[in-house]
Amino acid sequence: MASLTDLxxxxxxxxxxxxxxxxxxxxxxxxxxxxxxxxxxxxxxxxPEKALEMARASDARRAAxxxxxLEGAPLGIKDLFxxxxxRTTAGSRILGGFTPTYESTVTTQLWRDGxxxxxxxxxxxxxxxxxxxxxxxxxxxxxxxxxxDTAPLTPGGSSGGSAAAVxxxxxxxxxxxxxxxxxxxxxAFTGTxxxxxxxxxxxxxxxxxxxxxxxxxxxxxRTVEDAAILLKSMSGHDPKDSTSLDVEVPDFxxxxxxxxxxxxIGVPKEYRVDGMPAEIETLWEQGIAWLRDAGCEIxxxxxxxxxxxxxxxxxxxxAEASSNLARxxxxxxxxxxxxxxxxxxxxxxxxxxxxxxxxxxxxxGTYVLSAGYYDAYYLRALKxxxxxxxxxxxxxxxxxxLLTPTAPSAAFAxxxxxxxxxxxxxxxxxxxxxxxxxxxxxxxxxxLDAKGLPLGxxxxxxxxxxxxxxxxxGAIEKAAGFSLKPARWW
Amino acid sequence: MAIDAATVRKVARLxxxxxxxxxxEPLARELSGIMDWIxxxxxxxxxxxxxxTSAVSQPAPLREDVVTEGGDPERVLAxxxxxxxxxxxxxxVVE
Numbered sequence: 001m002a003s004l005t006d007l008x009x010x011x012x013x014x015x016x017x018x019x020x021x022x023x024x025x026x027x028x029x030x031x032x033x034x035x036x037x038x039x040x041x042x043x044x045x046x047x048p049e050k051a052l053e054m055a056r057a058s059d060a061r062r063a064a065x066x067x068x069x070l071e072g073a074p075l076g077i078k079d080l081f082x083x084x085x086x087r088t089t090a091g092s093r094i095l096g097g098f099t100p101t102y103e104s105t106v107t108t109q110l111w112r113d114g115x116x117x118x119x120x121x122x123x124x125x126x127x128x129x130x131x132x133x134x135x136x137x138x139x140x141x142x143x144x145x146x147x148x149d150t151a152p153l154t155p156g157g158s159s160g161g162s163a164a165a166v167x168x169x170x171x172x173x174x175x176x177x178x179x180x181x182x183x184x185x186x187x188a189f190t191g192t193x194x195x196x197x198x199x200x201x202x203x204x205x206x207x208x209x210x211x212x213x214x215x216x217x218x219x220x221x222r223t224v225e226d227a228a229i230l231l232k233s234m235s236g237h238d239p240k241d242s243t244s245l246d247v248e249v250p251d252f253x254x255x256x257x258x259x260x261x262x263x264x265i266g267v268p269k270e271y272r273v274d275g276m277p278a279e280i281e282t283l284w285e286q287g288i289a290w291l292r293d294a295g296c297e298i299x300x301x302x303x304x305x306x307x308x309x310x311x312x313x314x315x316x317x318x319a320e321a322s323s324n325l326a327r328x329x330x331x332x333x334x335x336x337x338x339x340x341x342x343x344x345x346x347x348x349x350x351x352x353x354x355x356x357x358x359x360x361x362x363x364x365g366t367y368v369l370s371a372g373y374y375d376a377y378y379l380r381a382l383k384x385x386x387x388x389x390x391x392x393x394x395x396x397x398x399x400x401x402l403l404t405p406t407a408p409s410a411a412f413a414x415x416x417x418x419x420x421x422x423x424x425x426x427x428x429x430x431x432x433x434x435x436x437x438x439x440x441x442x443x444x445x446x447x448l449d450a451k452g453l454p455l456g457x458x459x460x461x462x463x464x465x466x467x468x469x470x471x472x473x474g475a476i477e478k479a480a481g482f483s484l485k486p487a488r489w490w
Numbered sequence: 491m492a493i494d495a496a497t498v499r500k501v502a503r504l505x506x507x508x509x510x511x512x513x514x515e516p517l518a519r520e521l522s523g524i525m526d527w528i529x530x531x532x533x534x535x536x537x538x539x540x541x542x543t544s545a546v547s548q549p550a551p552l553r554e555d556v557v558t559e560g561g562d563p564e565r566v567l568a569x570x571x572x573x574x575x576x577x578x579x580x581x582x583v584v585e
Binding site for chain 1: 493497498501502503504505506507508509510517520521523524525527528529530531532533534536539540541542543544545546548550551553565568569570571572578580581582583
């Protein structure tokens, strides 16, 4: 039998059900793998004692004949989800030793279904970044390396810890969040599956806010089916989040393996951007061919406002962030710098507590919302956002889903894009449109580039049509036969 | 350059972030670079377009105006940088 940390979530749940191993054994194997993988810096906080306690409680529930849908499965939690009694940092110094006295709705639902928490996963500070390099706890190092090259690579961001942990066998699946691509780009960089569901599908309650009209939680997993199992547990209406959708949660796993024959798949011509590596273009063509072979009809569509999505995002997201992050004032929780006056205390606490990228975005947000600029920037961006959403609505009149690359390149080296914020922002060029429109988007691993690094394809669906994405993702996964794992060097 | 040093100082003050003098010029360059790139939004025809303020098309839900939680000062104060009894201690606000 394969090592316990090589199993898919599905296989692990079957093994637990068949009593081939206990949750305690499974959890212990993951704790050992995490200890051995500290050079990756994927976990900000390991919680082995809590994990073993939860695993033993899970084994007892199973023995009593009352297993949940995730019974006994050890998971990693992005450190943006508040966890009761367990320090939560958002990858920032400003939260200090903040230890929530409440549990996020999404994680509450995972524990309700029997999952076990291994620890809190590293991320870009406040989820602002595409390489995990803005974390106050240092960057995550990808378990993947270029062939014959030991240069440390980024696992992507902001959910870099989640993606690296799933790829390296440090958990069976992980929670993540996606404001502009933070689930899908790291999934593409690490050969894992990541889905950002429809805005409102997962409750945002207890998730540290970045840009509230864009933030969505979702899973990163090893297979499409695993992602479906996790998303089913994470989803559902929550009265504590006023944007949570009061709709039924479909049985997502049952969509994996369904025929996609007759589905119309749109290929947006504006996603063929200048300077895109030929390998990405080739992979995209391959994905089109796979779906055509599976019986889909391929239709070229136009999303004319695509190129304006990133600039609009870099007004909307910083504006919302500057407002959301105003709460970090050092008064009720988090870091407080000592100063003589109240204003100095605010200014010094925030100067010491926030990293450079977070400060940049707060300043941009404050600027575009300030008197005299509101209409020229913020209001204009909201109107462009409507144009982008309308492009999708029109496309979905002709097609059932869209197929695009997930990211414009494979993983890059740590430090490679660090000096140019705009170059870093361009990582999200194919993913950010989906957040602006509130649509579901999924990245599926589809192949390797010439240097041996994973590449992902993105599927975009109509609102609440995650089910079809799981069917299409399953078809791509089957055709691609992608089962590669990074060669262990750590 | 869209954003000069004086604007950086003003915005940093509004955002309550003490930026050291040595960071003002670099920030002016970085923020200007970002804002110059954002300027391309001026090309988009937004005539008659309603601003999109939410990705959810349903109206905000209402609930009864009643207390749902509370009366637990220990949980509220658990992470206070400084406390005295059931109060947060903060720097002097009123002169």
